[in-house]
Amino acid sequence: RGYQLVYTPHIASEKLYTISGHLENYADLMYSPMDIDGQPYRVKPMNCPGHIMIYKTRKRSYRELPIRMGELGTVYRYERSGVLHGMERVRGFTQDDSHIFCTRDQLAGEVEGVLDLMDHLLKAYGYEYTAYLATRPLEKFLGSPEDWEFATQALREALERRALPYELDEGGGAFYAPKIDVKLRDALGRQWQCPTIQVDLMLPKRFAATYTGPDGQEHECIMVHRALYGSLERFMGIYIEHTGGEFPVWIAPVQAIVIPANPKALDYARDTARLLREAGVRVEADLRDEKLGAKIRDAELAKIPYMLVVGPREAEAGTVAPRRKGIGQLEPMSRQAFIDRVLEESRTRKG
Numbered sequence: 001r002g003y004q005l006v007y008t009p010h011i012a013s014e015k016l017y018t019i020s021g022h023l024e025n026y027a028d029l030m031y032s033p034m035d036i037d038g039q040p041y042r043v044k045p046m047n048c049p050g051h052i053m054i055y056k057t058r059k060r061s062y063r064e065l066p067i068r069m070g071e072l073g074t075v076y077r078y079e080r081s082g083v084l085h086g087m088e089r090v091r092g093f094t095q096d097d098s099h100i101f102c103t104r105d106q107l108a109g110e111v112e113g114v115l116d117l118m119d120h121l122l123k124a125y126g127y128e129y130t131a132y133l134a135t136r137p138l139e140k141f142l143g144s145p146e147d148w149e150f151a152t153q154a155l156r157e158a159l160e161r162r163a164l165p166y167e168l169d170e171g172g173g174a175f176y177a178p179k180i181d182v183k184l185r186d187a188l189g190r191q192w193q194c195p196t197i198q199v200d201l202m203l204p205k206r207f208a209a210t211y212t213g214p215d216g217q218e219h220e221c222i223m224v225h226r227a228l229y230g231s232l233e234r235f236m237g238i239y240i241e242h243t244g245g246e247f248p249v250w251i252a253p254v255q256a257i258v259i260p261a262n263p264k265a266l267d268y269a270r271d272t273a274r275l276l277r278e279a280g281v282r283v284e285a286d287l288r289d290e291k292l293g294a295k296i297r298d299a300e301l302a303k304i305p306y307m308l309v310v311g312p313r314e315a316e317a318g319t320v321a322p323r324r325k326g327i328g329q330l331e332p333m334s335r336q337a338f339i340d341r342v343l344e345e346s347r348t349r350k351g
Contacts, residue, residue: 001117003070003098008050010074014040019206020049025140025175029077047073047097048200048225052207055101055221060211065221066102066110072232073097087237088192094232100224101209107222111158111197114226118182118195119164121228124349125239126248130191131164132181134172142176142202151199152178176202177225187241194230194238199223246325249305249345256322256342257304258285259295261311268315272308272335279339300325306342 014033017023022030022045033040044050051069060067074094083089100110122129133155136148155178159166166180173179177200183191200223203209210218229235249255256276260269266287273285284304286295292309299307307323314320314332321332322341333341 001068001113002066003068006051006054006069006071008044008047008054008071008073010076011036011041011043012050014042016049016053017042017045020046020052020203021142021176021206022046022049025142029079031076031078043076044073045075045077047071047075047095048099048203048223049207051097051099052203052209052223055209056207060101060221062103062211062213062219065211066100066106068098068100070096070098087233088186090231090233093234095227096229096232098226100226101204101211101221102224103211103213103219104222107154107199107224108158108161110224111154111199112162114197114224114228115158115162115164115180118197118226118228119162122182122184122195125242125251127184127242129182129184129195131159131166132169132172132183133159133166134169134174134179134181136171136173136178137175138171140175141173143205147201148173148178151201154199155180155197174198176200179225184238186238187244192234192238194235195228196226196230198225200225246303247305248349249342250347250349252305253282254284254302254304255282255346256284256306256308256338257299257302258283258308258310258320259292259299260285260287261292261309265311265315269310272310272320275335276339276342279343281339281342306338308338 014023026045030045031043033042054069055067072094074092076092079089079091102110135152159180169181177198179196179198181193182195183193185191204220204223209221211221213219258269258273260266269285269287273283276283288295296307303325305325308320310320319332319334320338322330322338324330
């Protein structure tokens with residue numbers, strides 16, 4: 001969707017977070033400064049200031065916009081020990097963090113595009129979700145009420161055009177921008193925030209992030225912050241609980257395991273695993289000197305979607321007899337037919 005993959009350092013000068021307003025409004029969640037050559041530096045709590053600095057490496061024209069930057073960026077936040085919780089709330093985590101630099105005329109289309117991508121992503125994982133429109137905090141915020149109202153209205157209209165139901169979270173916005181927070185439910189019914197979309201007029205103003213318009217004058221851009229997974233650690237923690245560890249074929253780390261029924265089938269098991277791997281199937285072969293029952297039990301405990309037990313009969317016929325977790329034994333089929341089945345399930349994200 002037109003995103004440029006970027007990378008920003010884990011440590012930055014404290015001056016960056018003074019300009020962004022994080023030191024003034026977010027210091028309680030930032031780690032203490034470290035001294036480097038007599039200057040204070042901080043581990044980054046956010047990726048956005050770094051992306052603005054990339055944007056500002058040269059003058060920008062309206063013809064270039066929108067510019068979409070994306071990063072799998074690790075951030076560090078000093079969460080209180082009492083709120084730390086497994087993978088769901090940690091002090092260092094990785095975000096699929098993206099920022100879109102656009103004009104006011106482009107804003108509606110960009111926010112709707114992010115909502116469309118978010119909806120596609122969450123449906124692929126089988127999630128139901130609740131959206132919240134978070135408005136200006138009562139204390140500690142940047143900018144004018146007029147700017148906040150413009151940004152909030154842009155988010156509200158995007159939700160309504162997409163016909164996405166939402167609840168209002170009065171005062172729940174970030175100190176620099178209103179946002180759409182999307183919360184997922186875990187296996188215990190608890191809500192966790194994962195995707196978020198923010199419309200930000202404040203940071204471009206503070207960093208003087210501008211573009212040259214068709215009138216030849218400089219104009220401040222609008223910055224859309226978006227993370228669809230949010231914290232990858234949190235998302236995967238919730239998803240593991242959501243599925244009980246039984247991942248669908250398309251996302252399972254190992255989609256199939258080949259198990260030789262006896263030593264005579266070792267070569268055929270190796271060859272079958274090789275064919276599947278070359279075709280793009282994520283496959284392992286259990287060639288250990290263990291009893292067949294132990295290998296089958298281990299594969300079941302690992303919750304691998306497909307188990308292929310092959311013996312002399314399969315080797316002679318050039319077939320496999322897949323056992324599908326949750327369904328049971330399937331009819332024998334050629335190895336190519338099995339490959340086609342797995343790849344189709346991966347492509348359609350079904351099964």
